[in-house]
Amino acid sequence: MVEDHTHSHARAHRIAKASLGIVLVLFGIWLSATFIPALLWAVIIAIAIDPLYARAETRWPGGRKIWLPTLATLLIALLVLAPLTIGVVEAAREARTVLHWLADARANGLAEPDWVRQLPFANEISGWWQDNLATPEGTALQWDRVRGSVLGGSSELVGRNLLHRSVVFAFTLIALFFLLRERDGFVDQLQTAGKRLFGSSGDRLGAQLIRSVRGTIDGLVLVGIGEGAVMAVFYVIAGVPHPLLLGLLTAVAAMIPFGAAVLFGVAALMLFGQGAVGWAIAIIIIGLVVVGIADHFVRPFLIGGSTRLPFLWVLIGILGGVESLGLLGLFVGPATMAMLILLWRDYIAGAEKNPTRPLPAGD
Incomplete structure (x- = not known):
């Protein structure tokens, strides 16, 4: 009788502990939901560079805690930001060209290009072009419609999206630094947890x-x-x-x-x-x-x-x-x-x- 009571008490204890663990895990996921993508990015990057990073640790074991993870994190940031910078510079150059082209189109209209005559239904397309784009008034009207439907109200959304992605990128770099610094400890813990969960x-x-x-x-x-x-x-x-x-x-x-x-x-x-x-x-x-x-x-x-x-x-x-x-x-x-x-x-x-x-x- 005493053994049954002890067994029931231990079983209730395990159920309570498991329930509390599940609740805490779900609550933790809810709290950190905004930063889960950044953590996943950090894990993916750490896995990708792990062979090179392990060689660097073997060659310079004294830099495991500070300068090796710092250098790796800075290199990853450079690999991401350098192409983005090139793209922004090229886009800025293109934007100046587009602005000049738009100003000219609004002032003089868009002349119908020769290749329109080679398209199927060339007469219909040519007629629409003459009615809507060939004159300054028509070009300005079409541009205002496009700007109102495509660009209207989107600047605030773009700004928020850019700010959010910047925060995620910054937190990804921070998480990557700590993942690399505590690499061995994380690997040991994950191996132990994997064996307990999946045998x-x-x-x-x-x-x-x-x-x-x-x-x-x-x-x-x-x-x-x-x-x-x-x-x-x-x-x-x-x-x-x-x-x-x-x-x-x-x-x-x-x-x-x-x-x-x-x-x-x-x-x-x-x-x-x-x-x-x-x-x-x-x-x-x-x-x-x-x-x-x-x-x-x-x-x-x-x-x-x-x-x-x-x-x-x-x-x-x-x-x-x-x-x-x-x-x-x-x-x-x-x-x-x-x-x-x-x-x-x-x-x-x-x-x-x-x-x-x-x-x-x-x-």
Whole structure:
């Protein structure tokens, strides 16, 4: 009787402790929800640079606590801010050109370009152009409509978004510094927690997460940069306006599968607007070839090989992650899918080793 009472008391104690833990975890997630993306970014960056950082720690063990994490954090900040600075400078130059063009259009109207005559329904398009853009009054009216519908009320939203992303970026750098400084302690704690939660699968789940993040970075970031660099060369050859800026934007868009098509489509439209129809068609063909090779051969090899996933599940993870989490989902999505598939395979393997335990209905 006493033993039953003691057992019931211990069970109630465990239930109360587990309930309190769940409540505290949920409350902690709610409190830190704003900074979870920054923490995830810091973890992704730390995983990506860990091989190089581990070598630096081995070579300079005295700098583990201060200057090595500080130097790594500053280099990451530079890698992010340098392209952004280049893009802002190029955009500012382009903005001056656009402002001069708009001022001229409002003063004199927009003359109908020769290539309009080569389009299907050229007469209808030409008539609309003459009625709405050929005169200063028509051009001013159209610009006021565009400015009112697209730009109206958006400046405050853009300012808030920029401030929010700046705060997230700053906190990402702070979190990265502490992750690198306490690297060994964090790794030991995560390994211990993984073993307690998942048993023998804990280490394999951690290794799969690391492989997935690094494979995704290789397959998305590095391949995207390669696509942007290749297309920038052809933008220069074809005479696309501002080829470096457009190449940089193509590299960013190419990190999302098939995203580069939007940018080289824009480049083709620019060339078409200049009357360079042949080069416009060439850019479309070259872009499709580059994207086809990257998305159908290089990416599946890099991402699928490291995550051990069919590329269909990688693609679902990438696109679903982007839709749910934005740019962060590019890395979180495939890693999540890889860990889910690993747990599923462990479950199936366990069922095969214990045939007396039936699988759920439908398996």
